[in-house]
Amino acid sequence: xxxxxxxxxxxxxxxxxxxxxxxxxxxxxxxxxxxxxxxxxxxxxxxxxxxxxxxxxxxxxxxxxxxxxxxxxxxxxxxxxxxxxxxxxxxxxxxxxxxxxxxxxxxxxxxxxxxxxxxxxxxxxxxxxxxxxxxxxxxxxxxxxxxxxxxxxxxxxxxxxxxxxxxxxxxxxxxxxxxxxxxxxxxxxxxxxxxxxxxxxxxxxxxxxxxxxxxxxxxxxxxxxxxxxxx
Amino acid sequence: xxxxxxxxxxxxxxxxxxxxxxxxxxxxxxxxxxxxxxxxxxxxxxxxxxxxxxxxxxxxxxxxxxxxxxxxxxxxxxxxxxxxxxxxxxxxxxxxxxxxxxxxxxxxxxxxxxxxxxxxxxxxxxxxxxxxxxxxxxxxxxxxxxxxxxxxxxxxxxxxxxxxxxxxxxxxxxxxxxxxxxxxxxxxxxxxxxxxxxxxxxxxxxxxxxxxxxxxxxxxxxxxxxxxxxxxxxxxxxxxxxxxxxxxxxxxxxxxxxxxxxxxxxxxxxxxxxxxxxxxxxxxxxxxxxxxxxxxxxxxxxxxxxxxxxxxxxxxxxxxxxxxxxxxxxxxxxxxxxxxxxxxxxxxxxxxxxxxxxxx
Numbered sequence: 001x002x003x004x005x006x007x008x009x010x011x012x013x014x015x016x017x018x019x020x021x022x023x024x025x026x027x028x029x030x031x032x033x034x035x036x037x038x039x040x041x042x043x044x045x046x047x048x049x050x051x052x053x054x055x056x057x058x059x060x061x062x063x064x065x066x067x068x069x070x071x072x073x074x075x076x077x078x079x080x081x082x083x084x085x086x087x088x089x090x091x092x093x094x095x096x097x098x099x100x101x102x103x104x105x106x107x108x109x110x111x112x113x114x115x116x117x118x119x120x121x122x123x124x125x126x127x128x129x130x131x132x133x134x135x136x137x138x139x140x141x142x143x144x145x146x147x148x149x150x151x152x153x154x155x156x157x158x159x160x161x162x163x164x165x166x167x168x169x170x171x172x173x174x175x176x177x178x179x180x181x182x183x184x185x186x187x188x189x190x191x192x193x194x195x196x197x198x199x200x201x202x203x204x205x206x207x208x209x210x211x212x213x214x215x216x217x218x219x220x221x222x223x224x225x226x227x228x229x230x231x
Numbered sequence: 232x233x234x235x236x237x238x239x240x241x242x243x244x245x246x247x248x249x250x251x252x253x254x255x256x257x258x259x260x261x262x263x264x265x266x267x268x269x270x271x272x273x274x275x276x277x278x279x280x281x282x283x284x285x286x287x288x289x290x291x292x293x294x295x296x297x298x299x300x301x302x303x304x305x306x307x308x309x310x311x312x313x314x315x316x317x318x319x320x321x322x323x324x325x326x327x328x329x330x331x332x333x334x335x336x337x338x339x340x341x342x343x344x345x346x347x348x349x350x351x352x353x354x355x356x357x358x359x360x361x362x363x364x365x366x367x368x369x370x371x372x373x374x375x376x377x378x379x380x381x382x383x384x385x386x387x388x389x390x391x392x393x394x395x396x397x398x399x400x401x402x403x404x405x406x407x408x409x410x411x412x413x414x415x416x417x418x419x420x421x422x423x424x425x426x427x428x429x430x431x432x433x434x435x436x437x438x439x440x441x442x443x444x445x446x447x448x449x450x451x452x453x454x455x456x457x458x459x460x461x462x463x464x465x466x467x468x469x470x471x472x473x474x475x476x477x478x479x480x481x482x483x484x485x486x487x488x489x490x491x492x493x494x495x496x497x498x499x500x501x502x503x504x505x506x507x508x509x510x511x512x513x514x515x516x517x518x519x520x521x522x523x524x525x526x527x528x529x530x531x532x533x534x535x536x537x538x539x540x541x542x543x544x545x546x547x548x549x550x551x552x553x554x555x556x557x558x559x560x561x562x563x564x565x566x567x568x569x570x571x572x573x574x575x576x577x578x579x580x581x582x583x584x585x586x587x588x589x590x591x
Contacts, residue, residue, distance in 0.1 A: 051434050076436045087431040091248050092241070103237035104435050146431070 002065050004029045004154050004185030005050065010059035012045055019045040021208040022059070027154075027187055032180055034216070035189035036196045036224065037205030043189040044084060047158045050187070051081045064153045077105065080152035082143045084159040090132025094123055094142055097131050098149060105150035112151045115182060119145045119175055137168030144175065148184075155179065157188040161195060173198045193221040234437050238445030242419075246449060256415070260407045260457040264464035267403055268396040278362035279325040281316040282309045288336035294370055298329065301369040304362070320352055327351045327362045329370075339374065347374075397471055401552040402525045404461045405487075405545055409519065412454045412488040413495040414512060416446050420499035421508040439587050447492045454488045455481065474559030482562070483551045486572050490544035493579030500586035524549045544579070547572035
């Protein structure tokens with residue numbers, strides 16, 4: 001079975017800053033894979049390359065067996081991306097946002113309702129409210145709902161829990177665990193070590209490099225700090 | 232409905248939801264048409280005149296009363312000393328000095344034209360120019376009375392009363408379309424960048440072309456509504472209805488809107504922030520307004536500047552609008568201008584689509 005995501009020796013620099021340096025790893029199908037690292041580790045750059053928004057300088061990557069550069073058009077129908085910054089239309093209501101994103105992917109809410117139902121039910125009471133007026137946690141749930149509406153094969157979540165309260169964070173990770181059951185592969189980044197424990201495997205990133213790829217060890221934080229010290 | 236349809240629908244929802252802008256867009260044409268033609272007016276009224284009467288004769292007395300009778304002139308004082316009048320001119324109290332020389336009546340009785348001197352304060356060139364014309368106009372019948380000298384009779388075509396308003400109304404319509412089809416789509420697009428919403432669109436299968444079009448089509452429609460409002464206001468309030476066919480006005484406006492929005496999208500594509508976008512837009516819109524024959528004639532610009540304006544969409548539209556509005560020129564006669572406008576529009580649209588980069 002082919003991997004959900006394959007990253008081969010990807011490098012990217014912005015002027016003199018090396019954002020990514022020879023990054024390689026694989027994400028298996030139906031896996032929750034975590035990218036763990038401090039701010040500035042290159043997590044967002046990696047996301048933007050894998051979601052076809054940015055071209056790598058060197059190396060190649062494929063998602064769902066499609067090349068991120070050559071097959072970008074087809075790939076965009078197979079992936080869901082939730083950027084770190086809330087990127088839905090704040091002046092559209094919850095319902096209008098969901099319908100809009102469903103429509104431009106050529107689907108309807110009803111078609112994929114099973115997939116988004118657990119998330120949608122939580123935001124349904126606010127469906128007439130403008131997205132800009134939602135709380136942080138609700139915004140993330142709506143964003144997840146919109147990212148899932150076209151039933152993507154691979155889901156990319158860039159720091160989905162930043163700025164979200166503890167309860168909503170836990171809820172969000174439970175939702176991801178449910179999605180995993182539906183055989184959606186997930187790549188999520190986080191700066192919180194405790195969230196790393198909820199992943200099947202994690203990649204420890206620092207200064208544009210992957211230090212190690214492993215199942216999360218019990219004492220992830222200590223392990224990571226020790227790794228950083230060695231590197 | 233295709234993805235484009237849904238994108239356009241989204242634009243309209245957002246437009247409606249932004250109460251302030253949507254109301255402003257619909258009120259703008261009416262407000263502009265109601266107020267601006269009344270205030271932006273080149274008519275000169277109340278030119279202040281000082282008469283230096285060195286002749287003190289029956290003729291000079293009649294001349295003063297002729298000047299006083301003129302609607303545009305206001306005779307402030309009649310003196311015999313030029314110095315006194317000059318001081319008033321310097322102080323800005325009078326705009327024009329009419330000097331009637333000594334022996335004026337005698338000269339006229341001998342059948343020659345007396346040498347009347349007119350001095351005008353040309354700080355305000357229009358006022359001094361027109362003011363002297365008014366003086367000449369009011370004195371001519373008196374001085375040429377009975378003599379063989381004929382005053383030339385001038386008839387102004389297309390704008391018989393030489394009403395500056397009629398000349399400017401088509402120009403204001405152009406400015407309105409420029410504001411609606413240029414500023415709003417550009418700011419709208421940059422807003423998507425600033426808010427980050429463009430990221431979310433970029434990971435969808437929506438193509439570059441569809442996204443750009445979805446930003447333009449709504450404003451073409453809104454621009455045409457604004458045009459209709461402006462035409463109706465001009466007609467109902469000032470009685471100025473287009474001489475030519477409405478169809479050619481709408482066709483030209485549509486092509487013009489296409490060109491301006493292509494230009495707007497290009498500016499939006501190269502700007503990352505609202506501030507940048509507004510500044511660049513303003514720069515070009517100012518050039519467009521000053522160099523397209525909107526306010527001053529094209530012919531009075533240096534040759535190189537005239538060549539430059541070939542790429543300015545308003546340059547062609549101004550010509551078409553004035554010709555159709557005031558002269559009733561037909562589409563066939565204006566074919567070269569329409570063609571030029573269409574070429575400029577195509578050019579800007581291609582640039583807009585090329586500069587929209589979905590994948591960097």
